[in-house]
Amino acid sequence: MSDLPPEKTAPPLTANWRGQLRVGSIIKETPNVKTFRLLPASGERFLPFTFVPGQFLNLAFWIGGARMNRSYSISSSPNQREHVDLTVRREPRGAVSRHIVDLLKVGDIIEAGGPVGKFTFDGTEADSIVLISGGVGITPMVSISCYLTEQKWPGDIFFIYVCRTPADYILADAIAALARENPKLHVIITMTRPEGTDWQGPRGHLTAELLAQSVPELTSRRIHLCGPIPMMDATKALLAEMGVPPDQLKTEAFGTPKPTPAPAGTTAKPSAEAAGPxxxxxxxxxxxxxxxxxxxxxxxxxxxxxxxxxxxxxxxxxxxxxxxxxxxxxxxxxxxxxxxxxxxxxxxxxxxxxxxxxxxx
Ligand SMILES: Cc1cc2nc3c(=O)[nH]c(=O)nc-3n(C[C@H](O)[C@H](O)[C@H](O)COP(=O)(O)OP(=O)(O)OC[C@H]3O[C@@H](n4cnc5c(N)ncnc54)[C@H](O)[C@@H]3O)c2cc1C
Ligand code: FES
Missing domain, CATH: 3.10.20.30 (Beta-grasp domain)
Structure with a gap:
């Protein structure tokens, strides 16, 4: 949450920025997810860019002699002009996420660019919003919910999150704090693997019943969806069956389901004879x-x-x-x-x- 009222911050400087940020602090969210609070590397007070909630930054690292770029959604509010938060999940065999989560430390300088992305919502686009996410897809939804709460946006926010166990619920404290502050924020969490925990809420994957009982008049509302690809595919099919018009649904995929190929120059030549243009x-x-x-x-x-x-x-x-x-x-x-x-x-x-x-x- 921002601790600075918007009117006390410096005027917006640039979009489409490229430069360096410094790791100011690191918070462990779950066993394999950390939030990195990034500050201007220059020692300036304010970030050199502004963003719209839902946008992401592109980070670049040199790992094993190869330059690798990855995108990370901003999980903090744009009202906060002194830092930007990225919340990163360590993928078991991921080249960059393991580097970030295992090796980045406070004080490190990282190369970043942006902000970019059209998966945005600032309250002007509709009078209510349904934010559906799974896993680490929660990050842009937290930025949006935080911003709308700070702006005292009058619309209903239906925050629907699917995760495995209570221990995997990323940014749980931030969501709980927002829900205490904003009576228009309706938080619905379902756990797909709650066995052995004291979870009392909904269980299993998202269903039409859970959606219908959680969101009145679902088909007339704007919906944003972000999560693992199988969860997104299943939810898109569910929403279509429930009669949600496609133009009311905005989605963002967090990347390719297949592993990234080896760095340039090291990939084997394709075996099939190419005959295209x-x-x-x-x-x-x-x-x-x-x-x-x-x-x-x-x-x-x-x-x-x-x-x-x-x-x-x-x-x-x-x-x-x-x-x-x-x-x-x-x-x-x-x-x-x-x-x-x-x-x-x-x-x-x-x-x-x-x-x-x-x-x-
Ligand atoms: C717009 C956007 C926003 C995003 N926001 C976030 C965010 O907020 N937080 C976040 O954590 N991520 C986010 N991502 C995803 C992020 O950009 C990376 O894709 C992610 O961190 C994985 O990168 P990596 O280099 O670790 O994995 P890669 O090395 O690129 O591997 C990709 C996947 O393949 C698997 N894999 C790799 N090698 C193998 C192998 N040999 N065999 C089997 N599987 C393998 C990895 O486990 C991983 O799941 C976002 C992506 C996009 C496009
Ligand atoms: S690699 Fe992201 S648009 Fe092509």
């Missing part, structure tokens, strides 16, 4: 035919081009490259703005060439 990477002076369904990013990895990436799902914008000729299709282009599109910028992680193309990479 020719892709030219002009800065590297390399060209190759692409395989059916392969993205420009995947081909660049085969060739050791080194295009940077983070989410691989079209939301973070880290993999932007300029296309100087040709045409591509992109299933998701959320992180491209109108200027990007006018200037021929594409998302390498999404781009499937329609014919021969050339990119500046």
């Amino acid at each position: 020719l892709v030219t990477f002009s800065k590297n002076n390399k060209s190759a035919k692409i395989q059916a369904g392969q993205t420009v990013l995947e081909l660049s990895e085969d060739l050791g081009i080194g295009i940077e990436f983070s989410c691989r799902v079209g939301t973070c914008g880290v993999c932007k490259v300029k296309m100087t000729s040709g045409e591509v299709t992109m299933a998701v282009d959320d992180s491209l703005d109108a200027d990007d599109k006018t200037n021929g910028i594409i998302l390498a992680c999404q781009a499937i060439p329609k014919g021969d193309i050339a990119v500046e990479a």
Whole structure:
């Protein structure tokens, strides 16, 4: 929660920022999740950027000689201008999350960029909101709930969270404090594995019954959904069955379900003979035919081009490259703005060439 009223903070400085932040403090939330409070590295009082609740930062690390980018949603409120919180879950075999959770310490300087993302809600878009999350997908929902509570937003907030056990409930104290402060915040938690705990609340995965009894007139409300991919798929199907119009649902996926490939230059050559369009990477002076369904990013990895990436799902914008000729299709282009599109910028992680193309990479 912000401890500074908004009117006492410095005016907004920049969006689309890139620079350094310093780890100010680290809080252990659950056995495998920590919150990192990041401060301006420069020693300035205020952060060098502002953000909208629901946005994320892109962090970059050098790990084992490779540069790796990952996105992390901001879990604190934008009213707090002196720090920004990122809450990170340690993935058992994850390259970057293990580095962050196991090795980062207070005082470390990290490279960051942003804020970015369109999975936002500041209270102007609708008069009530249903926030459904699972696992670490709770992070943007906490930022949104915190901000709306601080703004004394008059709308109902239905905060629905699915997690395994009470010990896995991330940011539980923050949510409990917000619920005490805001009578319009309705918190519904269901635990999928509560056996052996003293959990008294709802059990099991999200069901139509639980949703219907928790959220009156669900189908007329705006809904935000973020969580593990199987949970998101099941919830999307449930909401569709319940009659929620697709344009009322906003979702954010926290990344690819498949492991990240090895760093550029170390990946084995594809075994199948590529017969698709020719892709030219002009800065590297390399060209190759692409395989059916392969993205420009995947081909660049085969060739050791080194295009940077983070989410691989079209939301973070880290993999932007300029296309100087040709045409591509992109299933998701959320992180491209109108200027990007006018200037021929594409998302390498999404781009499937329609014919021969050339990119500046
Ligand atoms: C917009 C956005 C916001 C996000 N916000 C958050 C957030 O607030 N908090 C958060 O914790 N995360 C968040 N993420 C996810 C985060 O960006 C990373 O994807 C996550 O931390 C995993 O990165 P990693 O490098 O540790 O895993 P990677 O190395 O990229 O591995 C990806 C997955 O594959 C598994 N894996 C890796 N290698 C193997 C292998 N050999 N065999 C089997 N499985 C393997 C890993 O366990 C992991 O689950 C967000 C993602 C996006 C796109
Ligand atoms: S890697 Fe995030 S948009 Fe491509």
